[in-house]
Amino acid sequence: MQIKKEEKKTRILSAATRLFSERDFQEVSVNDIARIAGVGKGTIYTYFKEKEEILEACVAEIFSDFVDKIRSSYEEAKSLSSFIERVAPRLLENVVVNSRILFMFNRKCHSDRKRYRKVSGEYRKAMAEVFQRYGKEMSCNFETMNAYFTAFLMTSYMVYESVDKEIIEEVLTRGLLCSLRGCGQDKV
Amino acid sequence: MQIKKEEKKTRILSAATRLFSERDFQEVSVNDIARIAGVGKGTIYTYFKEKEEILEACVAEIFSDFVDKIRSSYEEAKSLSSFIERVAPRLLENVVVNSRILFMFNRKCHSDRKRYRKVSGEYRKAMAEVFQRYGKEMSCNFETMNAYFTAFLMTSYMVYESVDKEIIEEVLTRGLLCSLRGCGQDKV
Amino acid sequence: MQIKKEEKKTRILSAATRLFSERDFQEVSVNDIARIAGVGKGTIYTYFKEKEEILEACVAEIFSDFVDKIRSSYEEAKSLSSFIERVAPRLLENVVVNSRILFMFNRKCHSDRKRYRKVSGEYRKAMAEVFQRYGKEMSCNFETMNAYFTAFLMTSYMVYESVDKEIIEEVLTRGLLCSLRGCGQDKV
Amino acid sequence: MQIKKEEKKTRILSAATRLFSERDFQEVSVNDIARIAGVGKGTIYTYFKEKEEILEACVAEIFSDFVDKIRSSYEEAKSLSSFIERVAPRLLENVVVNSRILFMFNRKCHSDRKRYRKVSGEYRKAMAEVFQRYGKEMSCNFETMNAYFTAFLMTSYMVYESVDKEIIEEVLTRGLLCSLRGCGQDKV
DNA sequence: AATGAATGAGTGTTCATTCAT
DNA sequence: TATGAATGAACACTCATTCAT
Numbered sequence: 001m002q003i004k005k006e007e008k009k010t011r012i013l014s015a016a017t018r019l020f021s022e023r024d025f026q027e028v029s030v031n032d033i034a035r036i037a038g039v040g041k042g043t044i045y046t047y048f049k050e051k052e053e054i055l056e057a058c059v060a061e062i063f064s065d066f067v068d069k070i071r072s073s074y075e076e077a078k079s080l081s082s083f084i085e086r087v088a089p090r091l092l093e094n095v096v097v098n099s100r101i102l103f104m105f106n107r108k109c110h111s112d113r114k115r116y117r118k119v120s121g122e123y124r125k126a127m128a129e130v131f132q133r134y135g136k137e138m139s140c141n142f143e144t145m146n147a148y149f150t151a152f153l154m155t156s157y158m159v160y161e162s163v164d165k166e167i168i169e170e171v172l173t174r175g176l177l178c179s180l181r182g183c184g185q186d187k188v
Numbered sequence: 189m190q191i192k193k194e195e196k197k198t199r200i201l202s203a204a205t206r207l208f209s210e211r212d213f214q215e216v217s218v219n220d221i222a223r224i225a226g227v228g229k230g231t232i233y234t235y236f237k238e239k240e241e242i243l244e245a246c247v248a249e250i251f252s253d254f255v256d257k258i259r260s261s262y263e264e265a266k267s268l269s270s271f272i273e274r275v276a277p278r279l280l281e282n283v284v285v286n287s288r289i290l291f292m293f294n295r296k297c298h299s300d301r302k303r304y305r306k307v308s309g310e311y312r313k314a315m316a317e318v319f320q321r322y323g324k325e326m327s328c329n330f331e332t333m334n335a336y337f338t339a340f341l342m343t344s345y346m347v348y349e350s351v352d353k354e355i356i357e358e359v360l361t362r363g364l365l366c367s368l369r370g371c372g373q374d375k376v
Numbered sequence: 377m378q379i380k381k382e383e384k385k386t387r388i389l390s391a392a393t394r395l396f397s398e399r400d401f402q403e404v405s406v407n408d409i410a411r412i413a414g415v416g417k418g419t420i421y422t423y424f425k426e427k428e429e430i431l432e433a434c435v436a437e438i439f440s441d442f443v444d445k446i447r448s449s450y451e452e453a454k455s456l457s458s459f460i461e462r463v464a465p466r467l468l469e470n471v472v473v474n475s476r477i478l479f480m481f482n483r484k485c486h487s488d489r490k491r492y493r494k495v496s497g498e499y500r501k502a503m504a505e506v507f508q509r510y511g512k513e514m515s516c517n518f519e520t521m522n523a524y525f526t527a528f529l530m531t532s533y534m535v536y537e538s539v540d541k542e543i544i545e546e547v548l549t550r551g552l553l554c555s556l557r558g559c560g561q562d563k564v
Numbered sequence: 565m566q567i568k569k570e571e572k573k574t575r576i577l578s579a580a581t582r583l584f585s586e587r588d589f590q591e592v593s594v595n596d597i598a599r600i601a602g603v604g605k606g607t608i609y610t611y612f613k614e615k616e617e618i619l620e621a622c623v624a625e626i627f628s629d630f631v632d633k634i635r636s637s638y639e640e641a642k643s644l645s646s647f648i649e650r651v652a653p654r655l656l657e658n659v660v661v662n663s664r665i666l667f668m669f670n671r672k673c674h675s676d677r678k679r680y681r682k683v684s685g686e687y688r689k690a691m692a693e694v695f696q697r698y699g700k701e702m703s704c705n706f707e708t709m710n711a712y713f714t715a716f717l718m719t720s721y722m723v724y725e726s727v728d729k730e731i732i733e734e735v736l737t738r739g740l741l742c743s744l745r746g747c748g749q750d751k752v
Numbered sequence: 753a754a755t756g757a758a759t760g761a762g763t764g765t766t767c768a769t770t771c772a773t
Numbered sequence: 774t775a776t777g778a779a780t781g782a783a784c785a786c787t788c789a790t791t792c793a794t
Contacts, residue, residue, distance in 0.1 A: 179359050520735070
């Protein structure tokens with residue numbers, strides 16, 4: 001029973017993640033999620049109080065995945081550049097599916113930052129560790145570093161349909177390094 | 189009368205642009221647009237076949253604005269660096285308001301790229317002219333150049349709230365140049 | 377247009393009054409009201425903010441009707457007995473349909489007396505005028521007088537199906553007079 | 565085990581009675597009843613075929629209580645007036661809690677009188693005994709007598725929040741006597 | 753051309769009831 | 774017998790779109 005119960009929740013989350021990554025929050029109906037998950041509409045409300053909570057759960061899962069990738073990357077890397085080189089392709093891997101949802105969530109929380117912070121808390125912690133470790137190689141503060149990461153990841157998503165994956169990886173890696181270091185300053 | 193007609197359409201577009209830049213597509217009702225524009229709800233359907241067409245028109249206007257800024261910039265600039273220095277602050281000017289809408293539109297067109305291309309066609313043409321003129325100074329192809337522009341512009345939008353405007357402008361200008369030229373490659 | 381507009385609202389109210397007098401608030405769906413009124417479901421929301429507002433409007437209409445009957449009756453009557461003799465059959469006329477709805481509304485407002493007072497305000501005012509005029513002929517205070525009126529009207533409603541109309545009218549008239557005056561006290 | 569079984573049913577009924585006397589039928593969910601009763605939601609359907617049956621059982625209990633009070637009252641009373649004087653305060657005692665439920669049930673059965681008769685059968689029998697005993701003191705038939713009792717009890721509930729308990733008792737006692745006897749006839 | 757009253761398809765959510773355990 | 778997870782019909786309400794004026 002316990003197993004089955006968890007299985008239903010998992011199926012709902014998978015269906016939701018898939019649908020939210022394809023369409024906007026409002027364009028995905030609870031009916032759609034139920035149909036794809038293969039459960040009754042009412043069942044969804046056994047596991048989630050409201051539609052928004054489903055999105056939140058999807059986002060939490062994505063952040064948790066990000067955190068794993070960030071931690072494993074900086075454990076292997078001594079310098080900022082080697083960290084970026086490691087973490088970029090790993091994040092990129094799921095970025096297409098995830099960025100869509102993250103961006104969606106980000107928009108929804110624009111006027112309620114607390115809610116965003118709550119869900120992204122662990123991610124922020126991981127990023128704080130990154131800043132503590134490589135901050136001296138950057139010419140920006142913690143918040144700015146976060147903004148750059150977010151922005152470049154989002155961008156990767158935006159161009160991913162028209163640009164080769166290798167190019168995206170290049171843009172992501174160089175763009176990030178360049179922005180964080182303030183590199184190229186002496187070159188212009 | 190002809191003038192009045194155009195004036196109504198303009199007022200509708202202004203209202204829509206303002207509202208779409210504040211809220212999500214679905215969160216802006218046709219009623220809202222009519223109210224802000226100061227016209228009747230039915231009037232909107234005299235000028236636009238459906239709600240989505242309003243968004244499309246907003247986006248077209250934004251792209252057209254971008255095109256103007258790009259063209260006027262490269263007409264004044266002999267080198268890539270001088271072009272970037274001119275175009276970056278001009279684009280930045282409206283990027284905050286516009287990116288939101290562009291992003292929204294991009295999302296909506298994710299499964300219908302043709303529609304996106306149709307609206308962004310003139311912008312792509314202008315970018316092609318840029319590539320033709322300065323391409324030899326770049327170490328990337330056309331699509332990659334586009335990706336870098338998109339990336340740095342989106343980044344500017346996304347960090348806008350947490351980073352100083354001057355820093356954003358600097359990062360945008362230097363980051364773009366650096367990435368397009370491929371400078372800093374040896375640094376990674 | 378003005379006429380037509382009002383006509384729709386009237387039809388909605390009539391339909392609602394009919395349905396609410398047959399079934400409980402929750403058992404009457406907005407769909408039902410729309411169907412009976414012969415209008416679209418959405419139209420109802422052009423005239424009423426929410427379902428409860430429809431009920432409130434029905435009740436207000438009923439009270440307004442009561443007030444008219446009370447006022448016209450005491451304008452014609454010099455003594456309490458002649459007032460009662462006039463007002464009783466008039467109130468009785470609509471009491472069957474109306475009492476049901478009033479009772480329902482009374483129930484809904486049990487924990488929000490302010491709302492009840494708001495809608496029944498004019499009725500209470502009319503009753504106050506009645507008390508001011510005939511109070512000296514009564515052996516009870518204002519609230520008790522109200523209670524008697526309520527009691528005998530409700531009684532009329534409740535016995536309506538099993539008792540002859542003439543008997544009801546008699547009981548209503550004599551019972552009210554008897555109770556208000558305190559006559560028959562010595563008989564108990 | 566037999567005891568336990570009965571105990572569960574009792575707990576369900578107590579919970580239901582409490583909840584139905586506080587809120588409307590539709591506003592009390594089976595879940596609520598289960599929670600208050602401290603049993604599983606499914607358990608309720610072991611004892612009752614459907615939600616309405618729970619209400620019916622509550623009503624039956626209330627009627628049974630009424631029957632006890634009526635019987636004990638007329639066993640002590642020789643005349644109608646002394647019966648009324650005895651029974652009125654006894655009935656009033658629980659009328660606040662019970663009337664709500666009775667009225668609810670009465671409404672629900674408006675189009676299915678058989679159902680109402682079924683549940684109120686024993687009460688009707690007791691009232692028949694009352695009529696047999698004091699009928700000659702009344703100027704109405706059996707059905708009318710019943711209607712008056714019902715009506716005045718309901719009314720007591722309706723006014724109980726705005727009127728003193730003593731006044732209610734007075735209105736109930738006098739109103740009943742007055743209506744049953746047709747008293748005051750010669751006084752008007 | 754301009755309007756806004758009218759519409760009904762569609763939404764998120766609730767809840768009585770079923771049924772496998 | 775007792776349970777609560779699962780269900781889908783039903784609900785109040787919204788809103789893009791139409792159309793008579």
